[in-house]
Amino acid sequence: MKKFRGVAVGAGYFSQFQYEAWNRIPEVEIVALCNRNVDSGKSIQQTYGIARHYTDYKEMIDAEQPDFIDIITPPETHLDICSYAAERGIHIICQKPLAPSMDEAIKLVEEMKASGVRFMVHENWRFQPWYRQIKQLLDEQLIGQVHTVYFRSRMGDGWGENAYIPRQPYFRDYPRLLIYENGIHFIDTFRYLFGKVERVNAHLRKLNQVIKGEDWAQVQFEFDNGIFATWDASRYNEPNYPNSRYTFGEMLIDGMNGSIRLYPDGMVTVQQLGQDEETQDYTHQNVNFAGDCVFITQRHFVDGLLSGQEFETNGVDYLKSLEVQEAIYDSAQRKIPVKINQDLGQIDN
Numbered sequence: 001m002k003k004f005r006g007v008a009v010g011a012g013y014f015s016q017f018q019y020e021a022w023n024r025i026p027e028v029e030i031v032a033l034c035n036r037n038v039d040s041g042k043s044i045q046q047t048y049g050i051a052r053h054y055t056d057y058k059e060m061i062d063a064e065q066p067d068f069i070d071i072i073t074p075p076e077t078h079l080d081i082c083s084y085a086a087e088r089g090i091h092i093i094c095q096k097p098l099a100p101s102m103d104e105a106i107k108l109v110e111e112m113k114a115s116g117v118r119f120m121v122h123e124n125w126r127f128q129p130w131y132r133q134i135k136q137l138l139d140e141q142l143i144g145q146v147h148t149v150y151f152r153s154r155m156g157d158g159w160g161e162n163a164y165i166p167r168q169p170y171f172r173d174y175p176r177l178l179i180y181e182n183g184i185h186f187i188d189t190f191r192y193l194f195g196k197v198e199r200v201n202a203h204l205r206k207l208n209q210v211i212k213g214e215d216w217a218q219v220q221f222e223f224d225n226g227i228f229a230t231w232d233a234s235r236y237n238e239p240n241y242p243n244s245r246y247t248f249g250e251m252l253i254d255g256m257n258g259s260i261r262l263y264p265d266g267m268v269t270v271q272q273l274g275q276d277e278e279t280q281d282y283t284h285q286n287v288n289f290a291g292d293c294v295f296i297t298q299r300h301f302v303d304g305l306l307s308g309q310e311f312e313t314n315g316v317d318y319l320k321s322l323e324v325q326e327a328i329y330d331s332a333q334r335k336i337p338v339k340i341n342q343d344l345g346q347i348d349n
Contacts, residue, residue, distance in 0.1 A: 004028050007064050008122075009057045009081060010072030011035035011044040013168055014066060016125075017288050018072055019048040020123070021295040027302050030070075034060045057081055060084065066090060068305070070298075074170070076100050079108045085173040086115035093301045095122045097180055098318060102326050109315035117305065120311040121318045124297040126192040130247060132296075133268050134260060135193055137280065142270055143255030149229035151186065153249030156238030158215045163208050177213030178235055179204065179328050186231050187328075188321040190221055190315070198224045201337040202328040207236040218300035219328055220337075239264065246290060266291060281316075 006028055008019065020031050032052040035041030045053045054060035061069065061084060071081050075097040085092055092112065098121055099105035100220040111213035112119035125131070138146065149185040158164060164171040170175060179202075191197060199222040204214040215236050238244070241264040257270035266284045271277040284291045304311045323340055331338040 002027055002306065003247070003327065004029045004067040004302065006068050006070060007032045007034070007060055007066040008070040008072060009034045009060075009077075010071065010095075011040045014289075015044060015072040016047075017294040018070060018208070018298065019044055019050070020288055021292075021298050022070070024295060025299060025302055031066065032064050035067065039189070058084055058258075058337050060086060061088060061090065067186075068118075071095055072122075074294030077259045077325070079104055079111075082108055082119075082255070083111055086112055086117045086119075087192070089115075089117060091118040091305060093120045093298070096184060096318075098315075102322055105319060105322050109319055112130060112315050118311070119315045120217065120301050120304065121313045121315065122297060123185070123188050123313040123318065123321075124290070124293040125189045125314065126273075127296040127300065128247070128293040129282065129291045129296070130262050130266050130268055131189055131193065131253070133280060133282040133284075134253070134262065137260055137268075137270060138193060138253075138344050142258070143253065143260055143272065144209065146227050146253055146255045148254040149227060150232070151180075151230070151249055151251045152232045153186075154232070154237045154239040154244070155182075155235045156244055157238070157249065158208055158211065158235035160208075161210055162185075163210060168339060171213075172211045174211075174213045176329065177211065178215050178217050178233060179219075179325055179349055182235070183219070183231070183328065184325050186233075187324045190229055190231075191321060191324070192312070194221075194223050194227045194229065196224045198222050199337050199339050200324060200327050200331050202331040204329075204332040207234070214332075217328075222337075233237065241265065243286070246286060248290070282336050 004027055008030055022028050030050050033045060033050050034054040034057045036055050036086050069085045072096040078094055078099055082092055099108055201220040203218045205216040206214050207216050217233045219231045225253055247264050250264050253260040261269045268280045269277045288294055327338045327340050
């Protein structure tokens with residue numbers, strides 16, 4: 001069996017989910033990790049049985065000569081690390097947010113494309129099992145042509161003086177928060193489920209004054225196939241269900257022949273017009289993070305390396321999601337609907 005030698009950079013809060021998932025993929029061995037904070041790095045190393053720890057990613061890459069690198073660091077570090085790895089022919093899976101700005105994201109993707117290495121953004125939302133199930137139902141046309149979508153999310157981790165401190169305190173200093181850090185997940189997932197976004201109309205607010213960025217959003221998406229979707233989001237107010245970080249909310253999809261519903265506990269139902277609501281039988285488990293979507297995402301990366309097939313969240317495709325992200329901020333600032341410009345110049349599929 002082919003065994004890919006992987007290394008990773010980063011040992012922050014979310015990295016635990018990625019290291020744990022790698023340990024369950026038989027074709028992968030994470031041989032080393034890098035983290036500037038020795039204590040947190042050593043803790044990850046010991047927990048997940050990783051052989052070596054470094055404090056300099058360049059030293060690690062040169063010493064280990066891995067097949068791929070998993071980049072789990074803040075967005076402002078991604079371009080430098082990706083460039084160094086790509087110059088050495090190392091395949092890359094990189095966390096989101098991809099870069100601090102659209103210009104830097106484009107530069108990063110252009111460099112990866114020119115280098116010839118395989119590059120995938122670790123965008124795990126679309127790999128949550130309920131969205132894979134919903135995609136299958138949509139492809140089967142069980143509710144006919146979709147016309148309206150509504151998603152409501154209340155995360156409740158952003159209220160009070162200690163907002164975000166227990167888990168991800170750096171969120172407090174992001175000048176752009178809700179759309180940049182969390183909304184990009186929904187943008188990518190909406191594109192996966194419903195197609196090309198043609199226009200957005202956005203309203204953003206900051207409810208908690210101890211943070212720098214926005215924590216409330218009402219965003220309307222118009223798709224080129226006529227679908228109209230709303231994302232109703234707040235990190236300030238709390239949900240009323242036990243696990244706010246399982247599905248992160250609830251979705252209603254209305255079509256000409258009925259509706260699909262996603263419930264906060266992962267239940268998916270179909271209600272055709274004139275009939276009772278029926279629960280769909282599919283597999284989802286409260287394992288690792290949000291239905292084990294980190295494992296499914298990393299499994300997709302490894303399967304792509306093995307088969308040579310394109311990653312769903314390759315760099316070029318992910319720029320299309322970032323175009324929608326930038327249009328949302330533009331719409332909110334100008335207080336008008338904004339048409340999406342997905343002509344990305346030299347970057348083509």
